[in-house]
Amino acid sequence: MDAIGFLTVMLLTLGLFLILAGIFTAYFGSGKSRIIGIVLLVVGILIGLIWGGMDYLYPDILNINMVDIIWVAFINIIAAVIGALIAIGVFLLAIMKS
Numbered sequence: 001m002d003a004i005g006f007l008t009v010m011l012l013t014l015g016l017f018l019i020l021a022g023i024f025t026a027y028f029g030s031g032k033s034r035i036i037g038i039v040l041l042v043v044g045i046l047i048g049l050i051w052g053g054m055d056y057l058y059p060d061i062l063n064i065n066m067v068d069i070i071w072v073a074f075i076n077i078i079a080a081v082i083g084a085l086i087a088i089g090v091f092l093l094a095i096m097k098s
Contacts, residue, residue: 004064009073011051018044 022041029037055062 004062005069005072008051008055008064008066008069011047012070013073015044015047015051018047020044 018040022037022039022044025037026034026041027037052066055064055066
């Protein structure tokens with residue numbers, strides 16, 4: 001993956017988690033924290049729309065295939081989670097056997 005692919009995964013992940021954190025904070029918060037949640041939600045949506053819009057409006061500048069990058073990132077995250085779960089399982093097995 002090149003630098004643009006890395007930047008795409010980083011920005012879309014940032015936007016997604018800002019949206020999730022914003023929804024959580026706006027729903028469960030009160031007062032200032034609810035306003036912060038709404039701001040996080042809006043910023044997350046803007047990051048996703050701006051980066052996705054740049055790919056749509058200026059495909060020659062970024063020259064990325066958004067679907068392929070997201071699919072590869074998804075597969076890598078799933079592989080990392082499976083590897084981490086296997087490592088935790090081996091660790092727990094070793095601890096419980098000793």
